[in-house]
Amino acid sequence: MSESSQPSSSGASRDPHVPSPWAARLSRVVQRHGARALIAGGPLAGVLLSVLLGQTAVTLAGGGDRVIAAVVAAAAAVLLVPAACAVILRLLAALDAARQRLTVLGTHDALTGIFNRRHFLELVQREWDRAKRYETPAALLLIDADHFRQVNDAHGQLCGDEVLRQIAGTTAGSLRQPDVLARFGGEELIVFLPHTDLLGAVDVAERIREQVQRLAVPWQEKTVSTTVSIGVAPMRPELESLDWMIHEADTALQLAKTDGRNCVRALPFERSRRGDAFSINLR
Secondary structure, three states, X not given: OOHHHOOOOOHHHOOOOOOOHHHHHHHHHHHHHOHHHHHHHHHHXXXXXXXXXXXXXXXXXXXXXXHHHHHHHHHHHHHHHHHHHHHXXXXXXXXXXXXXXXXXXXXXXXOOOOEOHHHHHHHHHHHHHHHHHHOOOEEEEEEEEOOXXXXXXXXOHHHHHHHHHHHHHXXXXXXXXXXXXXEEEOOEEEEEEEOOOHHHHHHHHHHHHHHHHOOOEEEOOEEEXXXXXXXXXXXXXXXXXXXXHHHHHHHHHHHHHHOXXXXXXXXXXXXXXXXXXXXXXXX
8 A cells, every 4th residue: 555545644534434432342342241231231321320410400400309300310211211222232233244344345355255365365474474484284276267268258257257256166165174265366266275285285276176177157058167277386495485385386387277277287396206306297
């Protein structure tokens, strides 16, 4: 974000999506004690406050029937405060729902429903740092839909959107709960696999490739098929950053495209027992 686009410190530029302090405090009270506490305690507090104000008004006026003032104030509070509490609860519920929607919009891709690129990088950077520090295995998959432009040209962009959603759903169904999936850009998906070595990552990638190949997306009385190419990059001691790991996955992905697409590729980092270069050539 550039300096010119950052909000200033003046009150007029406060983010309208950020709740006011009183609403935030009231929301915390409701979350801590529950809505019933507000409904039960609100009228009682309203009655006490109304009676106190009534007695203060009588004192300031220099006379009057304090009993009648207390009864009238209490009756008004009993009638008005529950309705006010109900309105406040509805406003807080709407505020929480809006805040949750904003959170989803800020972290998820609108088309596929999976994480977006920015949120993926934020999540995975912590996982990558942990894996690097404790020397635990991890891997990265970069998945690209083959000939995606041809799908858009032949069937329209709406069809392409549906195909991409199906690919994302199929990929998500092949992953474990700790794995992180996101739309990386265009027709590319990215997956971070914690506690997974190279061979394990290749198994996951091949399973995704096979399942996508079996997809038959219904579209206007037809079925549209597609395939994916996948590049695999394992965690290595030589890697200096997550960006380098993504670069290696992208390099492996380009190799998969060069080799005819619809395949899984990883760069030859390891050696076999015979001393030959480690090669993956799956179709």
